[in-house]
Amino acid sequence: MAAPDGRVVSRPQRLGQGSGRGPKGRGACLHPLDSLEQKETQEQTPGQLDMLRKAQEFFQTCDAEGKGFIARKDMQRLHEELPLSLEDLEDVFDALDADGNGYLTPEEFTTGFSHFFFSQNNPSQEDAGEQVAQRHEEKVYQSRGNEDLGDMGEDEEAQFQMLMDRLGAQKVLEDESDVKQLWLQLKKDEPHLLSNFEDFLTRIFSQLQEAHEEKNELEYALKRKIAAYDEEIQHLYEEMEQQIKSEKEQFLLKDTERFQARSQELEQKLLCKEQELEQLTQKQKRLEGQCTALHHDKHETKAENTKLKLTNQELARELERTSWELQDAQQQLESLQQEACKLHQEKEMEVYRVTESLQREKAGLLKQLDFLRERNKHLRDERDICFQKNKAAKANTAASRASWKKRSGSVIGKYVDGRGILRSQSEEEEEVFSIPRRSSLGLSGYPLTEEEPGTGEPGPGGPYPRPLRRIISIEEDPLPQLLDGGFEQPLSKCPEEEEVSDQGVQGQIQEAPPLKLTPTSPRGQPVGKEALCKEESSPSAPDRLFKIVFVGNSAVGKTSFLRRFCEDRFSPGMAATVGIDYRVKTVNVDDSQVALQLWDTAGQERYRCITQQFFRKADGVIVMYDLTDKQSFLSVRRWLSSVEEAVGDRVPVLLLGNKLDNEKEREVPRGLGEQLAKDNNLIFYECSAYSGHNTKESLLHLARFLKEQEDTVREDTIQVGHPAKKKSCCG
Numbered sequence: 001m002a003a004p005d006g007r008v009v010s011r012p013q014r015l016g017q018g019s020g021r022g023p024k025g026r027g028a029c030l031h032p033l034d035s036l037e038q039k040e041t042q043e044q045t046p047g048q049l050d051m052l053r054k055a056q057e058f059f060q061t062c063d064a065e066g067k068g069f070i071a072r073k074d075m076q077r078l079h080e081e082l083p084l085s086l087e088d089l090e091d092v093f094d095a096l097d098a099d100g101n102g103y104l105t106p107e108e109f110t111t112g113f114s115h116f117f118f119s120q121n122n123p124s125q126e127d128a129g130e131q132v133a134q135r136h137e138e139k140v141y142q143s144r145g146n147e148d149l150g151d152m153g154e155d156e157e158a159q160f161q162m163l164m165d166r167l168g169a170q171k172v173l174e175d176e177s178d179v180k181q182l183w184l185q186l187k188k189d190e191p192h193l194l195s196n197f198e199d200f201l202t203r204i205f206s207q208l209q210e211a212h213e214e215k216n217e218l219e220y221a222l223k224r225k226i227a228a229y230d231e232e233i234q235h236l237y238e239e240m241e242q243q244i245k246s247e248k249e250q251f252l253l254k255d256t257e258r259f260q261a262r263s264q265e266l267e268q269k270l271l272c273k274e275q276e277l278e279q280l281t282q283k284q285k286r287l288e289g290q291c292t293a294l295h296h297d298k299h300e301t302k303a304e305n306t307k308l309k310l311t312n313q314e315l316a317r318e319l320e321r322t323s324w325e326l327q328d329a330q331q332q333l334e335s336l337q338q339e340a341c342k343l344h345q346e347k348e349m350e351v352y353r354v355t356e357s358l359q360r361e362k363a364g365l366l367k368q369l370d371f372l373r374e375r376n377k378h379l380r381d382e383r384d385i386c387f388q389k390n391k392a393a394k395a396n397t398a399a400s401r402a403s404w405k406k407r408s409g410s411v412i413g414k415y416v417d418g419r420g421i422l423r424s425q426s427e428e429e430e431e432v433f434s435i436p437r438r439s440s441l442g443l444s445g446y447p448l449t450e451e452e453p454g455t456g457e458p459g460p461g462g463p464y465p466r467p468l469r470r471i472i473s474i475e476e477d478p479l480p481q482l483l484d485g486g487f488e489q490p491l492s493k494c495p496e497e498e499e500v501s502d503q504g505v506q507g508q509i510q511e512a513p514p515l516k517l518t519p520t521s522p523r524g525q526p527v528g529k530e531a532l533c534k535e536e537s538s539p540s541a542p543d544r545l546f547k548i549v550f551v552g553n554s555a556v557g558k559t560s561f562l563r564r565f566c567e568d569r570f571s572p573g574m575a576a577t578v579g580i581d582y583r584v585k586t587v588n589v590d591d592s593q594v595a596l597q598l599w600d601t602a603g604q605e606r607y608r609c610i611t612q613q614f615f616r617k618a619d620g621v622i623v624m625y626d627l628t629d630k631q632s633f634l635s636v637r638r639w640l641s642s643v644e645e646a647v648g649d650r651v652p653v654l655l656l657g658n659k660l661d662n663e664k665e666r667e668v669p670r671g672l673g674e675q676l677a678k679d680n681n682l683i684f685y686e687c688s689a690y691s692g693h694n695t696k697e698s699l700l701h702l703a704r705f706l707k708e709q710e711d712t713v714r715e716d717t718i719q720v721g722h723p724a725k726k727k728s729c730c731g
């Protein structure tokens with residue numbers, strides 16, 4: 001059996017508790033009776049046989065089922081046969097169960113049973129005292145047997161009582177009668193067994209007594225143990241109670257602490273809430289105050305509102321009246337504006353007429369000048385002839401001729417050599433093309449070049465007297481007299497006539513009749529002269545005028561472009577423009593005549609400040625670059641910014657990439673020009689003054705744009721309160 005602590009505890013097997021491991025399991029093959037019979041045959045003693053039989057009988061009584069062994073409870077069946085109590089029988093069983101396994105085999109039973117009887121037949125093994133006692137018991141047994149037969153004698157009674165006393169049976173047995181009867185029977189029937197019986201009884205009683213004592217002891221030990229357990233339990237209980245008490249106290253302590261903390265917290269919260277409540281009450285009071293104030297205000301506002309409504313109505317009436325008045329004023333203003341417009345146009349035309357007359361005067365003067373030059377030439381020729389006659393003066397004449405050749409900038413010198421002989425045209429052309437970018441002169445014809453200072457015309461009366469230098473300003477607005485009745489005839493002839501005139505000097509000599517002269521030099525074309533030619537298809541006077549300023553680096557082809565546009569001609573090797581020049585050209589734009597005053601500026605750096613001033617009165621600007629010259633394109637931005645500096649972005653700008661004919665030397669891709677135009681809101685064309693490609697188209701585009709812009713502005717100014725806006729050029 002396994003104890004809780006793991007140790008194996010062995011215990012004597014008890015009936016009813018055991019696992020049923022009976023004597024059969026030990027291989028007891030012999031039937032108890034067989035073994036008894038064997039013994040019977042071996043042991044010849046008749047007493048022993050009797051005893052064995054008796055024992056056999058007892059065994060069979062107990063083992064009624066024929067199991068072959070006797071259990072503790074089987075022993076109780078002997079209660080009726082023997083004068084023994086149930087407790088006594090159990091004690092007997094314990095005594096017989098020699099190996100203590102809880103079962104009595106037939107051997108154990110008979111051995112234990114016959115022990116008493118055989119001990120009598122082997123006296124050598126017993127001590128003498130015992131033998132005496134046995135004999136005495138025998139006698140008792142015998143006497144008892146006698147008594148049983150008849151009435152029991154007093155002697156036998158005394159004997160039995162003595163026996164009982166000796167055995168101390170009174171203490172153990174309650175009723176002696178059964179034992180007495182058995183004793184008597186035995187004494188009478190088999191007196192030799194009496195002593196054995198008495199021995200048996202003695203043993204039994206002594207064992208019973210021992211058992212009793214043991215029981216008492218055990219009872220006592222049990223009581224003690226119980227007391228100890230009780231005490232221990234009591235102790236444990238007390239300890240537990242103590243513990244519970246302390247736990248309780250601790251818990252209570254904690255609980256109270258918690259409770260206190262919680263109550264403090266709650267108190268604080270309560271305090272806070274109270275404060276909040278107080279604040280809220282104050283707020284409520286304040287709001288109530290405000291409410292009442294607002295209520296009052298509302299009433300006041302209501303009254304005011306009605307007042308304001310009335311005022312509003314009055315104002316509305318007034319507004320209506322005012323708007324009527326305003327409308328009247330607008331109508332008046334409109335009519336005034338129209339008048340002003342008309343006046344402006346008239347003024348413009350007046351100016352145009354004045355400048356045109358001036359221009360005519362100038363043309364006349366130029367012609368006079370040419371005539372005078374011619375006269376001068378003739379005079380010189382005459383003089384030269386005179387000189388030739390004079391041989392002595394020959395050397396002097398040669399020296400003077402050499403000095404003339406050096407002055408490339410002089411004009412009259414071109415026509416006269418040192419010897420007074422007219423130079424041939426081919427000679428002059430050679431000179432022109434050997435200096436590719438020679439400067440031309442400003443509009444008014446006065447030399448502006450600084451690279452040729454001191455280039456004087458050594459006339460017969462010493463150096464040529466130079467008049468005051470002057471650059472014509474755009475503000476003066478000089479215009480050829482296109483609108484005058486008689487302009488057409490003389491002006492249409494101009495280009496051919498002026499081909500020969502040089503811009504170098506313009507005397508104030510008058511009254512000389514104009515002469516038709518032969519062209520002397522392609523470089524001699526006066527850059528400052530006006531292209532007074534009018535479009536053949538426009539017989540009527542122009543109804544508006546636009547001033548357009550041409551800018552761009554030097555040599556991009558501005559002058560060439562203007563020449564192509566105005567005269568439909570191209571002359572290679574144009575001289576660089578000096579100062580400023582202008583041409584006028586009338587074009588047809590959508591059934592209306594538009595005069596374009598085209599201002600040709602000098603691209604050279606030193607004239608920039610002059611150019612700048614001309615932007616201010618410009619209606620449009622043309623910025624030109626040479627598409628075979630990257631640098632000229634890079635300068636476009638600078639030109640644009642100086643235009644913007646002067647006029648902001650109110651003026652439309654046409655960007656022209658010239659020299660399209662020279663495609664193989666192109667340095668500026670078309671895309672770049674387009675992109676630049678797109679970025680700056682410009683009109684863009686690539687053109688060629690040489691081939692005439694896009695010259696008319698581009699300028700007509702600009703003219704149309706200007707016209708449309710002006711139309712819009714006019715419309716806008718009529719509508720009051722709508723300021724004119726600049727239209728997008730490249731849209």
Ligand SMILES: Nc1nc2c(ncn2[C@@H]2O[C@H](COP(=O)(O)OP(=O)(O)OP(=O)(O)O)[C@@H](O)[C@H]2O)c(=O)[nH]1
Nearest residue numbers: 554555556557558559560573574576577603689690
């Ligand atoms: N191939 C070619 N050459 C041109 C074209 N236009 C002008 N040129 C030449 O370029 C040179 C300069 O021409 P100009 O018209 O004097 O240039 P510009 O812009 O007036 O120069 P500045 O007066 O100094 O500002 C001349 O030799 C012209 O012959 C063109 O369309 N094609």
Ligand SMILES: [Ca+2]
Nearest residue numbers: 097101103104
């Ligand atoms: Ca046994």
Ligand SMILES: [Mg+2]
Nearest residue numbers: 558559576577
């Ligand atoms: Mg030029």
